[in-house]
Amino acid sequence: MVLEDGMERILVPVVTDGQNIRLIIHGMQLAERIGGTVYILEIDQSECTSTENVHQGPNRQMTVSKALAATAHKKEVKSEYFLVKGRFCDEIIKFCDRYSITNLVLELTPICRKESPARILEMINILKDKKNCRVELVGRK
Numbered sequence: 001m002v003l004e005d006g007m008e009r010i011l012v013p014v015v016t017d018g019q020n021i022r023l024i025i026h027g028m029q030l031a032e033r034i035g036g037t038v039y040i041l042e043i044d045q046s047e048c049t050s051t052e053n054v055h056q057g058p059n060r061q062m063t064v065s066k067a068l069a070a071t072a073h074k075k076e077v078k079s080e081y082f083l084v085k086g087r088f089c090d091e092i093i094k095f096c097d098r099y100s101i102t103n104l105v106l107e108l109t110p111i112c113r114k115e116s117p118a119r120i121l122e123m124i125n126i127l128k129d130k131k132n133c134r135v136e137l138v139g140r141k
Contacts, residue, residue: 008036037078
C-alpha cells in the first residue's frame with residue numbers, strides 16, 4: 001500500500017481482548033489533527049508464532065477495534081484494520097517496515113502483553129532511530 005507523499009501513517013497497535021478504546025480514539029484524533037491514516041493493528045498473542053501473517057480482517061467477527069475503525073471512516077478519518085498473530089514487538093516492527101509507518105501510538109502501561117519492558121524499549125529505540133518513526137506514549141487515566 002502506498003499513500004501520497006506527505007501523508008502521515010499512524011499505527012495504533014492493540015492486543016486482542018484488551019481495553020483499547022482510549023488508545024484508538026487518541027490515534028483517530030491525531031490523524032484528524034495532522035492529516036493522516038490510522039492503521040489499527042490488532043495483535044493476537046495467543047499463539048506467539050510470528051510468520052508473515054499480516055492480513056486484513058474481513059472474515060473476522062466484529063471486535064471493538066474493528067468497530068472503531070469503521071467509525072473512523074464515518075468521521076472522515078482514513079483508517080484500516082489488520083489482524084495478526086504473533087509477538088507484540090515483532091509484529092509492530094514488521095508492520096512499520098511494510099507500511100512505512102511515520103507515527104506509533106503506544107500505550108504507556110502495557111496490560112495483557114507478553115513482552116518485557118526492556119523489549120518494548122528496544123522496539124521503541126529501533127523505530128525512532130532506524131525507521132524514523134515518531135513514538136507517542138499514551139497513559140491510562
